[in-house]
Amino acid sequence: MTEQEIFDVVRRHLAEVLPDLDTARVQPDVSMRELGANSIDRMDLVIGVQDELGITVPNHELTSVHNLRSLVAAIQAHV
Amino acid sequence: MTGLDRVLLTSAAVLCPLAEDLAGFADALLAGRRGASPLTGFGLADWTARHLPDDPDAAARLRKVVWRAATPAQTAACVAVEAVTSANVQLGERSGLIVAGGNLALAHQARTALDFDSSPGGLRASYALTHMDVDVVGAVSELTGIRGEGWVLGGGSASGTLAVVQAARMLAAGWLDHCLVVAPLAELSAAEIEAFRRTGAMSPTGECRPFDVARQGFVYGQAAAAVLLERASVADKRGATALAEIAGYGQCLDAKRGTEPDSAGQVTAMRAALRVAGVEASAVDYVNAHGTGSVLGDETEARSISTVFGPRSSLRVNSTKPLVGHCLSAAGLIELIATVAQANAGACHPNPNLDTPLDPELALVGRSAEAHPIRTALSNSFAFGGINASVLVRAA
Numbered sequence: 145m146t147e148q149e150i151f152d153v154v155r156r157h158l159a160e161v162l163p164d165l166d167t168a169r170v171q172p173d174v175s176m177r178e179l180g181a182n183s184i185d186r187m188d189l190v191i192g193v194q195d196e197l198g199i200t201v202p203n204h205e206l207t208s209v210h211n212l213r214s215l216v217a218a219i220q221a222h223v
Numbered sequence: 224m225t226g227l228d229r230v231l232l233t234s235a236a237v238l239c240p241l242a243e244d245l246a247g248f249a250d251a252l253l254a255g256r257r258g259a260s261p262l263t264g265f266g267l268a269d270w271t272a273r274h275l276p277d278d279p280d281a282a283a284r285l286r287k288v289v290w291r292a293a294t295p296a297q298t299a300a301c302v303a304v305e306a307v308t309s310a311n312v313q314l315g316e317r318s319g320l321i322v323a324g325g326n327l328a329l330a331h332q333a334r335t336a337l338d339f340d341s342s343p344g345g346l347r348a349s350y351a352l353t354h355m356d357v358d359v360v361g362a363v364s365e366l367t368g369i370r371g372e373g374w375v376l377g378g379g380s381a382s383g384t385l386a387v388v389q390a391a392r393m394l395a396a397g398w399l400d401h402c403l404v405v406a407p408l409a410e411l412s413a414a415e416i417e418a419f420r421r422t423g424a425m426s427p428t429g430e431c432r433p434f435d436v437a438r439q440g441f442v443y444g445q446a447a448a449a450v451l452l453e454r455a456s457v458a459d460k461r462g463a464t465a466l467a468e469i470a471g472y473g474q475c476l477d478a479k480r481g482t483e484p485d486s487a488g489q490v491t492a493m494r495a496a497l498r499v500a501g502v503e504a505s506a507v508d509y510v511n512a513h514g515t516g517s518v519l520g521d522e523t524e525a526r527s528i529s530t531v532f533g534p535r536s537s538l539r540v541n542s543t544k545p546l547v548g549h550c551l552s553a554a555g556l557i558e559l560i561a562t563v564a565q566a567n568a569g570a571c572h573p574n575p576n577l578d579t580p581l582d583p584e585l586a587l588v589g590r591s592a593e594a595h596p597i598r599t600a601l602s603n604s605f606a607f608g609g610i611n612a613s614v615l616v617r618a619a
Binding site: 161162163164180184185187188191192194195200 | 267268283286287290291342344345346347348349351352
C-alpha cells in the first residue's frame with residue numbers, strides 16, 4: 145500500500161470517530177488530538193485501521209506517533 | 224412535607240415514537256395515537272438539526288460528546304439538553320443528576336459480544352465506556368454542567384418513578400437546589416425480548432389492552448425522558464414557571480423475588496405517597512396506573528386501587544402504556560410527564576383498546592379522551608423483584 149492509500153484509510157476512520165470533521169484540516173502535519181480526538185478516540189481509530197488492514201502495530205511503535213504522517217509511517221511498516 | 228421545601232417540576236422533555244417535544248406529546252396522547260413501538264429512525268445528527276437549529280455550538284457539543292455512545296446515552300443526552308435548555312437555568316455545584324435504569328445498553332452489549340466472538344480484533348477500546356450505564360452520567364453532566372452529585376438508579380420498571388422519589392427527597396431536604404432526572408431509552412437485545420415473551424408477560428398480538436378482560440400482556444416500547452425538579456424557593460427566586468409539584472411519594476418492597484405483583488405492597492406505596500403529601504384518598508382526581516396489560520398485573524393493581532380509593536365516580540384511572548408501550552426503566556418518567564400533561568390539559572387521554580373493563584367499578588378512562596379536572600394525581604410503577612413506587616403530583 146502506498147502512503148496515500150494508508151492516509152485515505154486513516155482519513156475515513158477519522159471521519160467515523162469524529163463528528164463534524166473538517167476534512168480540509170486532515171493533513172499529514174496535524175495530530176489526531178488537534179483534530180479533536182481524545183485518548184479513547186485515538187485508540188479506537190488505530191484499532192479500526194489495524195482491523196481493516198489486517199495488521200498489528202505494537203504499542204511501543206505507536207508511542208512516538210505525533211501526527212498523521214508518523215501514524216501512517218508506523219502503519220506502513222506492517223502492511 | 225412540613226418543614227421541608229416544596230419540590231417543583233419546572234421542565235420536561237420526551238423522545239418517543241409519538242413525539243419529540245412536550246406539546247406534541249400532549250397532543251398525541253389526547254388524540255389517543257398509538258406509538259407502542261421501538262424508536263426507529265433516531266439519529267443524533269438529525270435530532271440536533273431539528274432541535275438546535277439556532278445554536279450550532281450546542282448542537283456540535285452534543286454530537287461531540289455522545290457521537291459514538293450507545294443509544295441509551297445518546298437519547299438521554301438529547302432529552303437532558305432539551306429539558307435544561309427549555310428551563311433556561313444554570314446548573315452547577317448545587318445541581319444533581321439521577322439516571323434511571325440499569326442494564327440500559329443491552330442491544331449494544333449483545334451486538335458487541337457477537338462481533339467480538341467472530342472478529343476479536345475489531346473490538347473498540349471505547350466499549351470500556353459504552354457498555355456501562357454510568358456512561359450516561361458522564362455524558363449528561365458534561366452537557367449540562369451538573370457538578371453536584373450524580374449516579375444511576377436501577378429499579379427495573381420502577382426506575383423512573385424511584386428516581387423522581389429520590390430527587391424529590393434530596394431537594395426537599397435542601398441537599399440540592401436542582402435535580403435533573405433522566406431516563407434513557409432502555410434497549411433490549413433479541414434475547415431479552417424472547418425471554419420476556421417466554422415468561423408469558425408479553426402480548427402475543429402486539430396489542431396492549433390495560434384493564435380489559437381480553438388483555439394478554441405488555442407491549443415493549445422505547446422512550447427517553449427527562450425532568451428538571453427544583454426546590455420551590457429556588458425556582459420562585461429565578462421566576463421559573465412550574466409545570467407541577469411533586470407533593471408526595473411512597474415506595475416499598477414486597478420482600479419477594481420474582482415477577483408476581485403483591486397488592487399489599489402496592490397499597491402501601493400509594494398510601495405512603497398520600498401521607499407524605501398530606502392528602503386524603505378522596506382528594507385524588509386521577510391515577511396513572513402501572514397498567515401494563517399483563518393478566519395478573521392489571522388484576523392486582525385494579526384491586527389495589529380499589530382498596531385505596533374505593534368506588535368513586537369522580538376518580539379516573541388510566542394507563543399510558545397502550546400509547547407509548549412499556550418503556551421499562553423509562554416507563555415511570557414518561558408516564559409522570561403524561562400525567563402532568565393531562566393535568567395541565569384538564570383532560571384524560573384515551574385507553575383506546577379498552578372494550579370490556581375487568582372491574583366495572585373501577586372508574587377507567589374509556590376509548591375516548593375525556594375532559595376531567597386534575598388537581599391531584601398519582602402515578603404508579605411496579606417492578607419485578609417486588610418493587611413498588613408511587614408519586615403524587617399536584618397541578619401547578
